[in-house]
Amino acid sequence: MTGSRSLHYEDGPLVWLDLETTGLDPSKNRIIEVAVLITNGDLQLVDQEGCHFIVKSNEQTLNEMDDWCTIQHNRSGLIAKTEESTLTAPEVADAVLAYIQKWVPEQRTALLAGSSVHFDAMFLRTTGPDVVEHGGGPIWKKIADHLHYRSVDVSSVKELCKRWYPQKHEEYRKTRPAQASHRAMDDIRGSIAELKFYREAIFTEPNVQAGSGDNR
Numbered sequence: 001m002t003g004s005r006s007l008h009y010e011d012g013p014l015v016w017l018d019l020e021t022t023g024l025d026p027s028k029n030r031i032i033e034v035a036v037l038i039t040n041g042d043l044q045l046v047d048q049e050g051c052h053f054i055v056k057s058n059e060q061t062l063n064e065m066d067d068w069c070t071i072q073h074n075r076s077g078l079i080a081k082t083e084e085s086t087l088t089a090p091e092v093a094d095a096v097l098a099y100i101q102k103w104v105p106e107q108r109t110a111l112l113a114g115s116s117v118h119f120d121a122m123f124l125r126t127t128g129p130d131v132v133e134h135g136g137g138p139i140w141k142k143i144a145d146h147l148h149y150r151s152v153d154v155s156s157v158k159e160l161c162k163r164w165y166p167q168k169h170e171e172y173r174k175t176r177p178a179q180a181s182h183r184a185m186d187d188i189r190g191s192i193a194e195l196k197f198y199r200e201a202i203f204t205e206p207n208v209q210a211g212s213g214d215n216r
Contacts, residue, residue, distance in 0.1 A: 009106065022065040029064065055082060073182075125144050175197075
C-alpha cells in the first residue's frame with residue numbers, strides 16, 4: 001500500500017486495467033467487464049480492492065458474442081453476471097474514470113498497464129456498438145484520454161524473458177496459476193504478480209529512486 005494518498009508524476013503511477021469483451025473486434029464487439037488496480041512505479045497498490053464493474057447485457061449483446069467468448073464467459077459465470085447487472089456502459093465508464101482520477105488526478109501522468117494491454121487500449125479508443133447506441137460520445141475514450149500515451153505491457157516483458165532468460169521463464173511458468181480465469185480482476189492481479197516476479201528475478205538492481213518513472 002502507498003499510504004492511501006493520490007499519486008503524481010514522481011510516483012510513476014500505473015493504471016492496471018483489464019477488459020472482458022464479447023469478441024476481438026472493437027468496432028463490432030462490446031466491453032462487458034472492467035477492472036482496475038492502481039500502483040506506483042514499485043508496484044505497490046494504492047488500495048487492495050480497486051474498482052470492478054460489469055455492464056448490463058441484453059439479448060442482442062449475447063447473440064453477437066463469438067463462440068470462444070460464449071464458452072469462456074459461461075464457464076466463468078460472467079454471462080450470468082452481465083444479465084443481472086443494471087449498469088450501462090456510460091455509467092461504468094464514468095465510475096472507472098472517477099476511480100482513476102481519485103488516485104491519479106493529473107491527466108496524462110499514469111501509464112496504462114496490463115498483459116497484451118494494446119487490446120484493452122483499442123477497445124477504449126474505438127467507437128464500438130455500445131458507444132454508437134449511446135450517442136457516439138467518448139464513453140470509453142475519456143478513460144484512455146486521462147492516461148499517458150505510453151503503456152507497460154507485461155506480455156512484452158514475458159516474451160523477452162522467454163528469449164533472453166529461458167531458465168527464469170521456466171521458473172515462472174512452473175509457479176504461476178495453472179489457468180487464467182478470464183475474469184478481469186483476476187487477470188490484473190496475475191499481471192502485477194508476474195511483473196513483480198520479473199523485477200525480482202531479472203531487473204535485480206533498479207537504479208532509480210523508488211516509485212519514479214519518466215512519463216514524458
